[in-house]
Amino acid sequence: xxxxxxxxxxxxxxxxxMAEDSLTPHRRAALERVKKNGLPTTRDEDWKYTELTPAFxxxxxxxxxxxxxxxxTPPLAQAITESIDATWFIIANGSIVGDCAAAGASVxxxxxxISELGAQATTDAPLADLNAALLKDGLRxxxxxxxxxxxxIGLLCIDETTERPAMSQVRIELELADAAxxxxxxxxxxxxxxxxxxxxxxxxxxxxxxxxxYVRIQRRDPLHMLAGRLDVDQARGSEFSxxxxxxxxxxxxxxxxxxxxxxxxxxxxxxxxxxxxxQHIDNHIRVDHRVGPATSxxxxxxxxAANARCVWNxxxxxxxxxxxxxAEQANHNLLLSSGAExxxxxxxxxxxxxxxxxxxxxxxxxxERALFYLRTRGISSEEAxxxxxKAFGSSIVGHLPxxxxxxxxxxxxxxxxxGLTEGSNR
Amino acid sequence: xxxxTNLKARIGEVExxxxxxxxxxxxxxxxxxxxxxxxxxxxxxxxxxxxxxxVTEGTITFEGVDLFGLAPEERARAGLFLGFQYPVEIPxxxxxxxxxxxxxxxxxxxxxxxxDAFEFLKLAKEKMALLGMDPKFLNRGVNEGFxxxxxxxxxxxxxxxxxxxLAILDETDSGLDIDALRAVAExxxxxxxxxxxxxxxxxxxxxxxxxxxxxxxVLSDGRIARSGDxxxxxxxxxxxxxxxxxxxxA
Numbered sequence: 001x002x003x004x005x006x007x008x009x010x011x012x013x014x015x016x017x018m019a020e021d022s023l024t025p026h027r028r029a030a031l032e033r034v035k036k037n038g039l040p041t042t043r044d045e046d047w048k049y050t051e052l053t054p055a056f057x058x059x060x061x062x063x064x065x066x067x068x069x070x071x072x073t074p075p076l077a078q079a080i081t082e083s084i085d086a087t088w089f090i091i092a093n094g095s096i097v098g099d100c101a102a103a104g105a106s107v108x109x110x111x112x113x114i115s116e117l118g119a120q121a122t123t124d125a126p127l128a129d130l131n132a133a134l135l136k137d138g139l140r141x142x143x144x145x146x147x148x149x150x151x152x153i154g155l156l157c158i159d160e161t162t163e164r165p166a167m168s169q170v171r172i173e174l175e176l177a178d179a180a181x182x183x184x185x186x187x188x189x190x191x192x193x194x195x196x197x198x199x200x201x202x203x204x205x206x207x208x209x210x211x212x213x214y215v216r217i218q219r220r221d222p223l224h225m226l227a228g229r230l231d232v233d234q235a236r237g238s239e240f241s242x243x244x245x246x247x248x249x250x251x252x253x254x255x256x257x258x259x260x261x262x263x264x265x266x267x268x269x270x271x272x273x274x275x276x277x278x279q280h281i282d283n284h285i286r287v288d289h290r291v292g293p294a295t296s297x298x299x300x301x302x303x304x305a306a307n308a309r310c311v312w313n314x315x316x317x318x319x320x321x322x323x324x325x326x327a328e329q330a331n332h333n334l335l336l337s338s339g340a341e342x343x344x345x346x347x348x349x350x351x352x353x354x355x356x357x358x359x360x361x362x363x364x365x366x367x368e369r370a371l372f373y374l375r376t377r378g379i380s381s382e383e384a385x386x387x388x389x390k391a392f393g394s395s396i397v398g399h400l401p402x403x404x405x406x407x408x409x410x411x412x413x414x415x416x417x418x419g420l421t422e423g424s425n426r
Numbered sequence: 427x428x429x430x431t432n433l434k435a436r437i438g439e440v441e442x443x444x445x446x447x448x449x450x451x452x453x454x455x456x457x458x459x460x461x462x463x464x465x466x467x468x469x470x471x472x473x474x475x476x477x478x479x480x481v482t483e484g485t486i487t488f489e490g491v492d493l494f495g496l497a498p499e500e501r502a503r504a505g506l507f508l509g510f511q512y513p514v515e516i517p518x519x520x521x522x523x524x525x526x527x528x529x530x531x532x533x534x535x536x537x538x539x540x541x542d543a544f545e546f547l548k549l550a551k552e553k554m555a556l557l558g559m560d561p562k563f564l565n566r567g568v569n570e571g572f573x574x575x576x577x578x579x580x581x582x583x584x585x586x587x588x589x590x591x592l593a594i595l596d597e598t599d600s601g602l603d604i605d606a607l608r609a610v611a612e613x614x615x616x617x618x619x620x621x622x623x624x625x626x627x628x629x630x631x632x633x634x635x636x637x638x639x640x641x642x643x644v645l646s647d648g649r650i651a652r653s654g655d656x657x658x659x660x661x662x663x664x665x666x667x668x669x670x671x672x673x674x675x676a
Contacts, residue, residue, distance in 0.1 A: 373514040376474050377524065377584065378502035378531030387527075391518030391567075 006039055006056040006130070010063040015133050022115050023135060030132035039126050049311040049343045050253050050282040055197040055225045061165040062197075073097050074160040076189055085404065086154030086185055089139055093159050094168030096137055108147060114138035114171065123201060125255070127227050131169045131201045138171030145177040145207070152183035152215075152402055157200055159224070161192030170200035178207035178235075183402045186216040188226060188249075196224040203231045206238035208262065213401025216244040216271075218252060219412070222279070222425035225251040236262030241401040244271035245409065246281045247416045248425075253282045260287065260294040270299040272396040272413065275308035275340075276420045282311035289317065292352065293324025301396050302333040303389060304340035305420040312361070315347040322352045329359035334366065334392045336420065382421075389417055427452045427623050428473075428592055433484035434648075435472050442468045444648035445484070450592070453620040457634055457659060458627045460645030461667040466627045467511055469645070470596040474508040475501050488592065502528075503535040505591035509581040509598050511627075516568040521580070524568050525550060525587055532588060553586040556616065558609045575606035582613035593617060594625040599633035611636030631663040644670050 015031045018024075039056070040047040073092045081088045087107045090097040096113060104111030115137045143149065157170045176182060184204075190196055198220070206212055220226055226249050232240055246252055258267045273281045287296040298314045316327040329346040346359035366388050374384035390413075397413055400406050419425060428450040435443040442465045450456050460466050472479050473486060475498035486493040493501060516524070530540045541549075551561050557579050569577050578598050585593050598610055614624060614637045626633060634642075634656065642658040643650045644667075651670050652658065662670070 367514070367516075370514045370516050372476060372498060373510065373516070374524070375498040376502050376508050376510075377528035377588075378499050378535075379527055380499050380531075381497070383527075384499075387519055388516070391516060394518040 004053055004057050004060060005041070006059050007063065008035055010060060011130075011133065014063045018134075018136070023137070027133050027135065030129045033129040034126065034133055037126055037129070039130060046284060046313070049309075050251075050280065052227070052251075052253075054195075054251055055227065058165040058195045058197040058225065059167050062167045065164065072160075074158055074191060076160075076191055077156055077158045080156060080158075080187060080189060081154065084154065084185065084187075084408070086152040087149075088154040088156055089141070090156045090158065091139065091170050091172075093166070094136055094170065096139055100139060104141060107149060107151065108144065109149070109153070110142040110144070112140050114140055114173070123203065123229070123231055125229065127199055128201045128229060131171060131199045134167070135169045135171050138173065140173040140175075142175045143177060143180040143182050146179045147177075147181070149182035152185045155184065155186045155202070157186070157188045157198065159190040159192070159196050159198055161190075161194035161196045163194055165195045167197045167199070170198060170202070172202045174202065175205045176207055176210035176212055179209045180207065181211040183213040184215070185402060185405070186214070186230075188216075188218040188220050188228070190220040190224045192221065193223070196221070198224070198226045198228075200226065200228040202229065204233070204240075206232065206234045206240060206265075208235045209237040210235070211239040212241070214240065214242040215400060215402050215405060216242070216254075217409070217412075218244070218246045218249055218254075220249040220252070222248060223250055225249065227253045227255075229255040230257070232256075232258040232267070234258065234260050234262060234265040234267065237264045238262065239266050241268045242270065243396060243400055244283070245413070246271070246273035246275070246283075247412055249281065250278060251280045253284070255284045257286045258288070258296065259290060260296065261290045263291050263293060265294045267296045269297065270396050270399055271301070272393050273300070273302045273310055274393075274413070274416045274420055275302070275304050275310050276425050277306040277308070277423060279425065280309045284311075284313045286315040287317070287327065288319065289322040289325040289327060289352075290319050292322040292355075293326070294322070295326040296328070298329040298331075299396070299399075300331045301393055302331075302342065303336065303393060303417065303420065304333065304342060305336040306423060307337070307339040309341045310343070312342075312344045313347070314345075314359070315349070316357065316359075318348075318350045318352045318355050318357065320351045323354040325352060325355040325357070327355070327357045331361040332392075333363045334389065335363060336366070336389065386417070386421065389421070390414065393417075427489060429485075429487045431485045433469075433472070433486060434482045435468060435479045436482060437468070437479050441482075442479070442648050443472065446645075446648070446650055448643065448650065450623045450625060452591075452623055454641065455618065455624045455626065455637060455639045457639040457642045458625060458645060459629070459631075459642060459659065459662060461671075462629070464645040465648040466645050467596055470508060470594045470625075470627050473594060474498055474506065499531070503532055505532075507585050507588055507590035507593045509578075509585060509593065509595040511597040511600065513569045513577040513581050515570050515572070517570045519568045520564075521566055521568050522550065522564040525564075525584060528584060529587055550583075550587065553583055556586070557583055557613050558605070559583060574601040575603060578602055578610055579606065579613075582610050585617065586613055589617070591621065592623045592625070594627065596627045597629060598626070599628055599630065607633065608636065631659045634659050646670050
């Protein structure tokens with residue numbers, strides 16, 4: 001891959017070429033911010049281990065021709081939405097599919113295109129600016145106060161390439177009003193022989209005492225790339241429970257930022273990433289404890305094979321006055337090959353007095369003693385390896401806030417683990 | 427059943443077993459005693475197939491088959507069982523799952539179909555009752571958070587489910603209170619039969635009050651320093667291991 005930066009000239013030309021609509025001023029303002037602030041490079045502390053140039057290279061090749069990718073829904077989308085019970089909203093190749101307002105109304109939630117609102121929230125991050133500069137349209141979903149949804153809200157972000165490399169922007173704003181309660185499934189899928197780079201920005205607001213069980217599943221094509229960002233703002237007494245699964249993709253960066261702005265809010269963040277040949281998966285988590293008491297827990301696990309490279313950075317910042325903070329961070333990694341590489345960094349910044357914080361990280365191989373123990377019980381070496389590898393990830397699968405997905409996910413994780421041990425990314 | 431001839435083994439540069447010969451016949455219970463560092467546990471691990479130990483000389487046959495040609499799992503499927511001195515905790519692997527996988531591995535060896543779920547549960551609960559184990563232990567991670575006594579009972583449970591031809595119990599009695607010791611002894615005695623053999627590796631004589639051995643061997647510096655019947659164990663208890671060491675060096 002070439003070590004190119006994204007061409008700002010090509011970006012500017014592309015923004016100019018996009019059809020004039022209510023989002024045009026926002027695109028132009030975002031473009032100015034990109035021009036001023038630049039895009040991440042490995043010289044930035046937060047991007048030290050993740051080189052975005054392969055993604056920018058795709059961006060350059062796409063921008064030069066910029067026909068916005070078509071809005072056609074790949075058949076895969078149908079297969080996914082039919083197999084998982086949810087109120088689905090589909091963003092295919094960066095375009096919102098279908099009548100989202102009607103879909104929302106049918107279950108008592110409000111779903112609008114951002115272009116109809118003529119406004120969008122800004123997120124202070126370079127990739128979010130790039131997203132806003134090239135955004136065709138986004139989605140805004142509001143779950144009304146005290147509503148309790150029985151089906152999960154499904155956000156399907158799906159892309160398909162044909163001959164040409166392509167890039168797509170996903171933008172979703174989701175709000176749970178006070179005391180609303182629902183499950184959310186963010187699902188990433190893609191297919192196609194040409195490279196793809198998806199840049200997703202999702203913003204979730206939880207009102208007082210709102211509760212969200214959030215599952216992110218990333219099963220992109222092994223050639224495709226994703227930078228996904230989820231910002232969560234939590235008000236008083238709200239509960240956010242999140243599990244992310246990275247089961248695909250070539251270059252993946254997930255940013256999860258949670259702001260605990262109300263007392264007695266809790267954030268339970270966990271994830272499992274499985275990476276094999278030529279995969280790079282980076283999870284950056286940041287929790288801001290702005291007031292206390294509040295609790296946050298981060299537990300991520302990774303299983304790396306072949307020449308996989310993964311990064312984990314978990315940060316908890318306890319702001320002045322946030323007494324009564326309880327923050328926990330853990331990242332554990334299993335390396336199945338000597339060629340795999342893991343960079344892990346739990347970080348705590350504490351500016352308050354009465355806090356309870358802990359953090360820990362491990363990188364290791366399978367426990368030889370456990371392998372031998374299983375073998376003395378008649379279990380083959382291969383089977384013992386499979387059992388122990390699966391067991392390593394089981395605490396995350398067991399943590400799933402959408403109970404109905406548990407068996408399906410356990411199967412997908414199993415299948416991906418078999419792929420890892422057999423050296424396949426498909 | 428088991429025939430060990432002039433077995434020498436080392437770990438790294440350190441020779442631990444320095445020429446052990448031992449024959450164990452079906453129906454017999456052997457106790458292998460000895461001070462710490464005499465090679466008792468190493469002997470148990472080498473028989474089970476631990477790859478950290480390098481066998482430099484000698485042979486072990488099990489029912490006439492050369493054990494060194496078999497991987498640990500093949501030895502287990504052939505009917506060998508090792509009860510660990512320090513059973514390994516395996517979070518995320520359900521105890522029932524392991525038991526079932528182990529039982530099925532043996533059944534497969536004997537060309538039998540997998541055990542029926544209902545039959546398995548019935549059998550496991552029966553054996554657990556005998557060992558004074560709460561059936562809840564089936565649904566916990568293997569040895570995860572178990573007390574010392576619970577781990578040892580769990581080893582005996584696995585043995586009871588697998589019904590091995592030869593069971594080697596490595597210090598299964600250490601660290602047990604009297605109730606646990608009795609339960610473990612009952613489990614071992616229940617397995618005694620003319621077709622099976624048992625090797626008890628132990629530091630102390632007290633387990634032998636409950637499980638009476640046919641033969642007692644004392645290991646010292648990687649060799650069998652003395653063999654005898656159960657009275658040897660009592661003599662050891664009275665005189666201590668220094669007596670053997672002095673006799674061996676004299």
